[in-house]
Amino acid sequence: MYLPPHEVQFAMKLRAQAILVLLCLTIGRGLYAQANQDSALSLQGFSGILNTPNAHVQQEGTFDLLYSNQEDKFPKVGVPKWEDNYLFSVGLFNFAEVGGSLTNAAFVPPASAIRHLSMNWKLSTDPLTSRFRFSPALAVGMQDVGGQTHFIETKYVAGSVDPLGWLRVSAGYGLGPDRMKGAFGGMELRAYDWVTLLGDYDTRNTNAGVRLIAPALPYIPARLTVTFSTPVQHTQGLVISGGLNIPLDFKRSTRHGDASTMASGKPPVQRTLWGALTARKVQPPAPMPSSQSNDAEPVPVMVPLDSLVKAGTVMPVPKPISPSNNVEPGSLEALRDRLVKAGFVNVRVGLQGKTLVVEYENIRYNHSELDAIGVVAGIVSQTAVNDAEQLRLVIRRKGLALLQIETQLLPLRNWLEASEPTNAPTLIVSQKLTSEDGVNFVAGNDNPGRLKPSVMVYPSLTTLVGTEYGVFDYQLSIRPELQLPLWRGATGVARWDLPVAWSGNLDSGQVYASYHTPAQLDRLMFFQALPLAPGLVANLGGGKILTTTNGMLNELSWTLGGGMNRVKVLQSWGRDSGATRSVLLGSYRFFLAHHDLAFEGTAGRFWGQDTGSMVSMQRFFGDTSVSLYFKDTVTPNDSKRWLQAGIQLEFPLTPRRDMKARPIQIRGNEDWSYAQETGIASSSAQSANYIEPNLATVPEPTQALSLYFYDRERLNADYILSHTERIREAWRFFRNRL
Structure with a gap:
């Protein structure tokens, strides 16, 4: 039977799609990744399906990058010969995302090529509606925001509902004029933790595809994603996109299921189609027989506590953490020496009555001063000082005292050494420093910071993105920066800029030669x-x-x-x-x-x-x-x-x-x-x-x-008191590495 060319093409696309899906389901069964249940980046730069959004936003605190070779139809220019799309998005809040894209496309003459930078944003009601089952999430968003020239502009509203844990249905309406002008919709079906089947209608094409999510990379908690898709009413064949999802705090996700249902004893909500199918095959445990043989294991029985006491059973009492537990007997000199050994400079240790006074300057723990506070507090809590009941930490920068933290020693020690997170002790943080009158500081080596040079080495990147002369022009330099503390508050600085690589457009005589520095x-x-x-x-x-x-x-x-x-x-x-x-x-x-x-x-x-x-x-x-x-x-x-x-x-x-x-x-x-x-x-x-x-x-x-x-504007009372758990975490992370 003869089929017209367009029907042959349609049939080939459907066969290719079916083969691809079956192949993924077959070879990937042993590949497991704890995938986020949140939205992934679509081919248009907003979270969604393929070319249409859903009513959710990407996970808060994540950064997504995506490349796609999808050829879009531009109403102002037509369909390109080829197209490269570079997209990114940030989950700024649990209800908002913002992103951008660079489109680079070439057209058949007389149409010219376009390079277009654009921004997009989306707001969702999901944090409010997710607590109610079957209640839809709603979202509004814009693409190609601002400017005088637009190629992919649209404004839209969308709604999504998850009738099953592994199925999401979305629909919406767009105002165009360049994309999604009219009603659109689609579905996401999570077959496995690492496979999601996708399909949508974007007001021009019906699209089908599959998204694969790889396990987290070994050393950084980032995930690779690959999406294969094809538009049904379009001449382009297979569209391939690859992306990277990175948590901005660089911590691995700890989501492992629906905690609410697990705690309530109800069956957990199945997040994948495979999980739903296999869960039905699990048989309930057989009922316990009324009588047991002599060699059967006894069944645990809950016994009231008072009955044990009456029977004379001795209950073990948990040993409380006391000043003698996990504490090394020491002196002020020993405490100072441990702080100096840990790398702190300008260290002073003394007593003012029953208050232990510790002054230090941090030059090693440069992600956050909270790390340094945790290490100092942990070392202090491990070193017993006679008669000390209170602790006063004085934080110095470039030899200048800027902030002090006061607390009780015993509650601090208990909090830092507790096996489970507990409430932090009362911390009094102040920029007004207590007078040093009456403080008996120990004499000796305080590891002075002056005249100890620090060389900071880092890259410098100058870029020109999406210009009329190139997609990405750049100069990459290495910057060694010498910092020499001289005396209290004084620093000498020398910085070099050493270019190591640059694009051709920055060569001598080229259009961006002025951006190339020696x-x-x-x-x-x-x-x-x-x-x-x-x-x-x-x-x-x-x-x-x-x-x-x-x-x-x-x-x-x-x-x-x-x-x-x-x-x-x-x-x-x-x-x-x-x-x-x-x-x-x-x-x-x-x-x-x-x-x-x-x-x-x-x-x-x-x-x-x-x-x-x-x-x-x-x-x-x-x-x-x-x-x-x-x-x-x-x-x-x-x-x-x-x-x-x-x-x-x-x-x-x-x-x-x-x-x-x-x-x-x-x-x-x-x-x-x-x-x-x-x-x-x-x-x-x-x-x-x-x-x-x-x-x-x-x-x-x-x-x-x-x-x-x-x-970075975080050394203040509000930030420290809002992030006390970081102090405890820092001590528990570094205490065996000192």
């Missing part, structure tokens, strides 16, 4: 920090600020309300090849430590001499943070207004514990960052989504107060 000493400065009052610190700097700019760079920071409020003023003046730079900025930061969430606004004259404002929202996930920011500035020469928005990722690029300074310390960067932005213009200056580089640039000092003195 190997050079790009910073040579001296800084002096001065505490003026509790929470009020000035940082004065002078020297070579950047490359050819010489001058001064100063900041004044005032932290109020336990860390919730911070006001900062930054001032800089310098000469650059005869021209003068003058910077004056003011900022206010509002920090909700319990939610790891900060908002900041900055206004004034920036480094590029543009004037305006920038607002940002920062969310911490462990020691990684994600920031969304918006810039609104006017350039000085042409008075054009620029509106740009972006996303920035910051994380420690160094081990959780760095090497000791003996005699020199080599370490990584505790706050490495990368940002990408796009134009969201409404002004005439950005009629084609042009991005002006280096706008609203804040010239942060190398020894910035926010980073080197206040631990």
